[in-house]
Amino acid sequence: MKAKIALVCASLAAGTALAAYAAPAATLNADFSAPKTPVGKNLYGIFFEDINSSADGGIYAEMIQNRSFESKFGTEKWTAVTKTGRAKDRIRVKKADPLNENTPVYGELTAKAADTGIANSGYGGMTFEAGKTYNGSVYLRSPDGSISSVTVYADDGSFKKTVASAKISGITKEWKRFEYQLVSSAETDKGRLVLLADQAGTIDFDVVSLFPAQTYKNEPNGLRTDLAKKLEEMKPGFMRFPGGCVIEGRTLADAYRWKDTIGPVEERKENENFWGYHMSNGLGFYEYFRLCEDLGAEPVPVINCGMTFEGPTQQLVGMADIDEWVQDANDLIEFANGGVTTKWGKLRSDMGHPKPFNMKYLEIGNENLGNNYFTRYREFAEELRDTHPEIKLILGAGYKESGVEFDSAWSQASIMRNLVDLVDEHYYTTPEWFLTNTHRYDEYDRSGAKVYIGEFASQSEGKRNNMYAALSEAAYMTGIERNGDVIELASYAPLFAKDGSTQWIPDMIWFNNTQVYGTPDYYVQKMFMTKKSDRTVKYTLDIASAEKTKSYIGGTVGLGTWSTTAQFKDVKVVDDDTGKTVYDSNAGTIGDFDQQTGSWSQNGKTFVQTSSDVNVRAVLKNPGVNNYTYTLQAQKTGGMEGFLIMFGVNGKSLYWWNMGGWGNNVSCIEKGTADARSVVSDSKQLNLVAGQWYNIRIEVRGETISCYLDGQLMHTVQDIKSFDPVYAHIGETDDGRIIIKIVNIAEKPKDILINLNNAKALPKEGTATVLSGARDTENSFKEPEKIVPVTEIIKGIAPSFTYTAKAGSVTVIELISK
Incomplete structure (x- = not known):
């Protein structure tokens, strides 16, 4: 796609540079006289x-699938055919006297009549374009000398329309490599390659290959352009x-x-x-290099x-x-x-x-x-x-x-x-x-x-x-x-x-046999690669207080174990904002908890868990509060690991303090769901002793978690739940450009005051390359350029100016020093 360029006047609201004015959402202050931080040229x-069919059937331009019959399914993608339809003859996988020791398998067909052979439709149908040339090669032999020539066809997959053909002759009893060329007379995306023996008899095939004549940089054994x-x-x-x-x-x-x-x-x-x-x-590695x-x-x-x-x-x-x-x-x-x-x-x-x-x-x-x-x-x-x-x-x-x-x-x-x-x-x-x-x-x-x-x-x-x-x-x-x-x-x-052939999503670039498109992720990567700075200028980004929102981990609490039996007592939750006790197990029962897994009971005022299963959980039936202190005593009674002390539980989302994890060796805080979590704290050595009571205290205040064991602070984590609306970077390049990257994740435009302190010889205008769109928007085969970068000319550049970043946008401003 050619770059789209628009002239942006100072009076326009979004994506513009304006004279500085009050109440910006953020202020970006750069000091060009301060020491700068280097940025590697290959960052x-x-x-x-080769995942998601990235190589074979993807960027590697070979059109034949299973060209050497080496697939564990033998003749996968190969079919015995005649000129008019499927043949009753069978393709056999053979190993006697192979082409070489590295490719020990080949295909053999005994044709009872002439015009019988094999066909391959590639990776979901071959694409042939009218007037385009395709170069092929194949190793052939006729072990009994019965077949001396074959005809190669490209068709539309229907046995009815041939789009190209070529003749191969001189086949002997010994392996020999033959080259052929096809020029397509029509267009199809359901094509096949067909090789038909001109005589009845036995013929062996190996390394059947077909490439577009035009590959990337016209390399042999090349890549899809x-x-x-x-x-x-x-x-x-x-x-x-x-x-x-x-x-x-x-x-x-x-x-x-x-x-x-x-x-x-x-x-x-x-x-x-x-x-x-x-x-x-x-x-392979040669093509990679x-x-x-x-x-x-x-x-x-x-x-x-x-x-x-x-x-x-x-x-x-x-x-x-x-x-x-x-x-x-x-x-x-x-x-x-x-x-x-x-x-x-x-x-x-x-x-x-x-x-x-x-x-x-x-x-x-x-x-x-x-x-x-x-x-x-x-x-x-x-x-x-x-x-x-x-x-x-x-x-x-x-x-x-x-x-x-x-x-x-x-x-x-x-x-x-x-x-x-x-x-x-x-x-x-x-x-x-x-x-x-x-x-x-x-x-x-x-x-x-x-x-x-x-x-x-x-x-x-x-x-x-x-x-x-x-x-x-x-x-x-x-x-x-x-x-x-x-x-x-x-x-x-x-x-x-x-x-249709993915094992992992999301991915940067999507393609099929005829199309390719870049995702918004692709364009972000491209913008950062092509507009990378060589040095970071010292800068600060200050978000206006009006743009900040308070956020809390909050949530309810729970008890749990992993491959361990245990008991818990004196379970208590205090609302730190009011000082009131939200829950006290001494006045409650185990029925106050949603016993999701494990085997739970109550002995007096002690809660007992007797299952040795992994991932045992019981969650307090309580909506929770914003700021609280969660205390309890816990005792390991048996098993291989330790406790899972849950907090910040909101629906399926949770945090837990994993005490004695990884074979009763580690203490850390994990975040996620019961089925999938990540460690969000440091990891410390902890070996729980069976029969010993441990005093546990967890303080959850705003976005900060503090975990204490027997009065000793073990972990402190700040897990920010609210996000700044704006992110930025300022750098300069060896060729004299100033590069300003601005990311506005908000769903409204945001004014950014940019102060380029001690910058020399600023131009009066620059360019802004902008990628923007609603959060849910994606590119697709139907709309491959729904979200693409647009380059705008911005005026009013000064040592201090305001740029209005579009809603949901990534912007790279380039200023070329005079």
């Missing part, structure tokens, strides 16, 4: 994982690849091994994808560290056998950066790229946890520090934004200080979390490892790619850019999703 990037263009337009600073869970696999046999993805495509080992479908590896080069993006590859996906069936490579996997890492660096006289550098050169790819980063493992991971990481890192000290090494911090595993990873990063350059944080959570955590990185240690936010996305209600999700991400990204001195890399995830 914003992309993460490509429209999808790759979407990436090019973003100008990403880096690209992470190939995963994600794909790198781990569900078994070691399915773990991603980069060496299987390079060399001639007919010699690449294919595999089952973690996400439940077959993976051809046609888009080439795409990074075309996009101007730094490669950030991820390798398996000898561990599969976390879970009860996780498989590990024993430490006695880990050397092979460590060597894979060394060899990957050599493939990317080595000279043409090295083993793997020569292979890169033979594939068509003598020049090194200049890889600088390597991530060891993906979302792996615990001591098994840290031990393996150290093994890799110590070796790579010796062999390739120039490579920045990345340690994973799991798959949550906080919690025991997260804290453990950062602790290990400190312990292995000389072996960890970046720590990779992943989080998929609510818009509210993003809005209340824009200052998350303000206090991060600047002397330790840098941060890589490898996967993040806002998941609005229904996990939709709507404007509200995009607004929350944009607000959060003002904090990312402000902390560009400690955050080195950040990437949204997932990148692509194919309509």
Whole structure:
């Protein structure tokens, strides 16, 4: 889409710069004379994982599905046909005398009559455009010498209309590669490729391939142009690849091994994808490095560290056998950066790229946890520090934004200080979390490892790619850019999703076989990537008191256990605003509680829970108050873990103090629902002793939680429930531009007073690129550009001016110094 530009006069209400006037919603004060904070040139990037059919059937332009018959379903997507319909002949999967050892399976058809063969409709029907050229290849042989030629057709899927054809001759008893070309005479999106034997007999097929002649940058074995263009337009600073869970696999046999993805495509080992479908590896590490080069993006590859996906069936490579996997890492660096006289550098050169790819980063493992991971990481890192000290090494911090595993990873990063350059944080959570955590990185240690936010996305209600999700991400990204001195890399995830073939939502870019559109999230990422500052100017954003609203955690309280039996007494809730006692168990019964799970009873004035189940809960039947103190005594009587002391319970939403969690080792506060929660506090060591009574006190005041055990403060959390309407960032670029990013999450326009103190040579006008829309609005295949950025010219720029941000908008103002 071409940029839309409008002239905005000072008299217009929304999206304008006006002379400064009273009562703005927010005041943005910048001091250009103060020291500035650097922002890395590659801060914003992309993460490509083969999820949601992103590669095969997606950006990888191969039109044939299961081209090598290597799918675990054998002849999946292949049909025996004649010129007029389905054939009675059967395609068989054979392994005798294969094309090569890496592709040990091929298809064989014994045709009882001429004009019998095989057909493939690709990924839900092939798209052929009138006048366009398609280049194909296939390995063929006739083991008994009965067939010497085949005719290749492209049709509309109906057996009635052929749109292109070609002839292949010279088939022998030995495997031979044949090329063919099709020029379509008509248009269809339900097409097939058909190969019919011109004689009766037996014929073997392998690596049946068809590509559009026009691929991205006209690369052989190339990429779908429209999808790759979407990436090019973003100008990403880096690209992470190939995963994600794909790198781990569900078994070691399915773990991603980069060496299987390079060399001639007919010699690449294919595999089952973690996400439940077959993976051809046609888009492998060579294609990845080439795409990074075309996009101007730094490669950030991820390798398996000898561990599969976390879970009860996780498989590990024993430490006695880990050397092979460590060597894979060394060899990957050599493939990317080595000279043409090295083993793997020569292979890169033979594939068509003598020049090194200049890889600088390597991530060891993906979302792996615990001591098994840290031990393996150290093994890799110590070796790579010796062999390739120039490579920045990345340690994973799991798959949550906080919690025991997260804290453990950062602790290990400190312990292995000389072996960890970046720590990779992943989080998929609510818009509210993003809005209340824009200052998350303000206090991060600047002397330790840098941060890589490898996967993040806002998941609005229904996990939709709507404007509200995009607004929350944009607000959060003002904090990312402000902390560009400690955050080195950040990437949204997932990148692509194919309509009707998704395993994960939301996603940045949606496509089908003929269309592609960017979501509001896509445009936010694009705006931040293409209009990134090189330095953050020191600034403050002050929200007017009239724009602030009081908010309370409030809610009712509850009792619970996890794999533990326990008893509770002296349960009391006091309203801190009135001093009145809201509840006192000494004057009540266990019937005052909604006993949701577990086995509850009452012994005198003591409440008893005797089930050893996990997630046992009883919630007080009380609407709750805004500010309160919740006290009780609790005793563990048996079991493996400890107490779940609930508060802030509102419907399904809750907080609980997890005391003795994770095998009776940890104390922390969790927030969410009974079925899904995140840790929102620090984690401390706590081992509960059976038979001992513990005095528990929880103070809930406004947005602040304080938890005390036996009079000692254990945790304090401020969980902001109200959101500022406006978020901002001010920076400058090396080429003299001032970049002002403003996010207005309110559903009304907001006036922002902008003071550019000590800025030199300001222009009289600038541009504002604005993405705006109602919170629920989304793009779609029917309306792919319902929400897109619009660029406006704004006048009245001065050292102090007011800009009116549109309702629900992300704005990037660019001022070019005189």
